[in-house]
Amino acid sequence: GAVVSQHPSWVICKSGTSVKIECRSLDFQATTMFWYRQFPKQSLMLMATSNEGSKATYEQGVEKDKFLINHASLTLSTLTVTSAHPEDSSFYICSARRTSGSPYEQYFGPGTRLTVT
Amino acid sequence: GENVEQHPSTLSVQEGDSAVIKCTYSDSASNYFPWYKQELGKRPQLIIDIRSNVGEKKDQRIAVTLNKTAKHFSLHITETQPEDSAVYFCAADTGTASKLTFGTGTRLQVTL
Numbered sequence: 001g002a003v004v005s006q007h008p009s010w011v012i013c014k015s016g017t018s019v020k021i022e023c024r025s026l027d028f029q030a031t032t033m034f035w036y037r038q039f040p041k042q043s044l045m046l047m048a049t050s051n052e053g054s055k056a057t058y059e060q061g062v063e064k065d066k067f068l069i070n071h072a073s074l075t076l077s078t079l080t081v082t083s084a085h086p087e088d089s090s091f092y093i094c095s096a097r098r099t100s101g102s103p104y105e106q107y108f109g110p111g112t113r114l115t116v117t
Numbered sequence: 118g119e120n121v122e123q124h125p126s127t128l129s130v131q132e133g134d135s136a137v138i139k140c141t142y143s144d145s146a147s148n149y150f151p152w153y154k155q156e157l158g159k160r161p162q163l164i165i166d167i168r169s170n171v172g173e174k175k176d177q178r179i180a181v182t183l184n185k186t187a188k189h190f191s192l193h194i195t196e197t198q199p200e201d202s203a204v205y206f207c208a209a210d211t212g213t214a215s216k217l218t219f220g221t222g223t224r225l226q227v228t229l
Contacts, residue, residue, distance in 0.1 A: 034216065043206060043219045044161065093160060104149040104168075104210050106217060108160040 001027050004096050006109035013084055013116055020080045021112045023094030029074035030096035034106060035067075038091040050077050074099065084116045119144040119211045123220030130197050131228055138223045140207035141189040149210035150183060151217070152192045154203045161206060165192070197227045 050071035148169035153161035
């Protein structure tokens with residue numbers, strides 16, 4: 001149990017276009033979902049925390065108008081990278097925390113590799 | 118906010134030897150400390166975690182120790198195997214904000 005999926009697994013887009021990444025909890029309900037970005041050979045950096053039905057909380061330095069997060073249901077959160085630029089190329093990983101069970105454990109998705117050309 | 122430091126950044130050990138990775142954290146309110154293993158291009162996998170009311174936890178070849186007073190925790194892997202080669206991340210949950218802050222990672226290489 002506690003499976004999180006992401007779609008797509010990889011995407012290539014042109015500079016200036018927008019890309020949407022989906023994160024789904026497949027077998028549990030997730031009160032909270034998190035979005036991370038990971039550059040090559042670096043750690044995971046939290047971008048934002050989203051709770052179902054409310055606005056996301058962004059970390060300092062993350063542009064909320066550029067990285068749009070929607071947590072429309074207890075099983076789905078989306079991240080839209082708007083007007084993407086080459087410096088947005090990265091590995092984007094979501095995670096989800098269950099509504100019941102451990103209040104701490106996060107279940108990670110497989111990640112989405114974004115390349116902006 | 119929370120700050121997590123991790124050492125060493127790279128670690129090479131021979132198969133069968135032990136490996137130790139250390140982390141320190143800054144926020145005394147942190148009360149959950151997971152360790153993740155990440156292979157190239159894959160998601161982080163939780164390998165062990167510990168809560169602040171416990172000083173040590175062991176799961177087969179893997180153990181974690183926590184010193185709340187000194188604000189540091191360590192991952193111990195015994196009898197290392199080539200398949201242990203990966204990047205390992207420690208993390209701390211900030212409790213009040215309930216989000217994970219990751220360490221910078223340790224690239225472990227187990228050589229034959």
